[in-house]
Amino acid sequence: MFKSVSLFSRKKTHRPFKNFYAEWIETLKTTLLPLLRHSMSTTSSLHLLATHVDAIHTHFQSYYSALDLAASSQNDVAQLLYPDYRNPLEIPFLWLGDLHPYLFTNLLRSFLNDEDEEYEDKESDERLNLDLVGKNLEVVTAWEIPSSGLTSRVEQIECGLRLMVPAISARFRDAQKVFVERLGVEWGRREKDDVKGVIEEAMEVEMDEMTGVFLDANRLRRSVLSDIMGVTSVYQAALFLEGFSMSCRLLLSPISSKGVALFAGVYLCFLRVFGLLGEKATVQL
Numbered sequence: 361m362f363k364s365v366s367l368f369s370r371k372k373t374h375r376p377f378k379n380f381y382a383e384w385i386e387t388l389k390t391t392l393l394p395l396l397r398h399s400m401s402t403t404s405s406l407h408l409l410a411t412h413v414d415a416i417h418t419h420f421q422s423y424y425s426a427l428d429l430a431a432s433s434q435n436d437v438a439q440l441l442y443p444d445y446r447n448p449l450e451i452p453f454l455w456l457g458d459l460h461p462y463l464f465t466n467l468l469r470s471f472l473n474d475e476d477e478e479y480e481d482k483e484s485d486e487r488l489n490l491d492l493v494g495k496n497l498e499v500v501t502a503w504e505i506p507s508s509g510l511t512s513r514v515e516q517i518e519c520g521l522r523l524m525v526p527a528i529s530a531r532f533r534d535a536q537k538v539f540v541e542r543l544g545v546e547w548g549r550r551e552k553d554d555v556k557g558v559i560e561e562a563m564e565v566e567m568d569e570m571t572g573v574f575l576d577a578n579r580l581r582r583s584v585l586s587d588i589m590g591v592t593s594v595y596q597a598a599l600f601l602e603g604f605s606m607s608c609r610l611l612l613s614p615i616s617s618k619g620v621a622l623f624a625g626v627y628l629c630f631l632r633v634f635g636l637l638g639e640k641a642t643v644q645l
Contacts, residue, residue: 378445
C-alpha cells in the first residue's frame with residue numbers, strides 16, 4: 361500500500377537511483393573487484409593490496425553516501441525502500457532498501473571458523489587447493505588463526521546490531537501504523553473531492569519519518585562496514601571485501617564452491633533470524 365500511495369504524492373524530477381546503481385555495480389564488477397583479485401596474487405605487494413582494499417571500501421561508502429543524498433534531496437524515499445533494480449536473489453537479504461547489516465557480520469563470521477574445525481579438517485586439502493591458486497600465501501592463511509581480540513570485537517559489533525536493528529525496524533512499523541490510522545480517520549471526515557488532499561497531507565508526514573528511518577538504517581550499514589575494516593588486517597579485509605562484493609551481485613560474478621557454501625550459510629542465518637527455520641536446520645548443497 362505504501363509503495364502505491366507514494367507514487368500518488370511525489371513527483372520524480374531527478375534521475376532514478378537505479379541508473380546510478382547500475383553504473384556503480386558495473387564499476388565494482390568490471391574494475392575494482394578484478395583489481396583487488398589481481399593484487400591478491402603472489403606477485404603483488406602489500407602496499408598495492410592495501411590500495412585496492414581501500415578503493416573498494418571507499419566505493420561502498422560512496423554508494424551509501426549517494427543513497428543518503430537521494431533520500432534527502434529527491435523527496436522520494438519510496439523508490440529506495442522498495443528498489444525495483446534489485447534482482448529476486450537479492451530480495452531476501454534486503455532490510456529497509458538495502459543489504460541487511462546482519463549480512464556483513466554473518467559473512468565475517470563465516471571466515472572465523474571457530475565452530476567448524478572438524479569440518480575444516482576434513483575439507484582442508486580441497487579448500488587449500490582451491491584458494492592457493494593465484495593467491496598470496498598470506499591472503500590464503502589470513503583467517504586461519506584469528507586473534508582473540510578480533511573475535512571479541514566482532515562480538516561487540518554483533519551486540520550493537522542486536523540492539524539497533526530491532527529499534528530501527530520498530531520505528532518503521534510505527535510510522536506505517538500511524539500513517540494508516542491517520543489516513544483512515546481523515547478519510548471518513550472529508551468530502552470525496554478532498555481525498556487527494558488527505559493522501560498528500562498524510563504522505564508528507566509519512567515521507568519525512570521514512571526518510572529519517574532510512575538514513576539511520578544506512579548510517580548503521582556504513583558504521584558496521586567501517587568497524588569491520590577497522591578490526592581486520594589488510595589480508596583479512598581483502599578476502600572479506602571480495603566475498604562481500606560477490607554477494608552484492610551474485611548473478612553477475614563467478615562464485616567458487618566455497619562462495620556458494622558461504623551464501624547458503626548466510627541465507628540460513630537470515631531464515632533463523634526471522635523465525636522461518638529451526639536452530640538445527642541445514643542446507644544440502
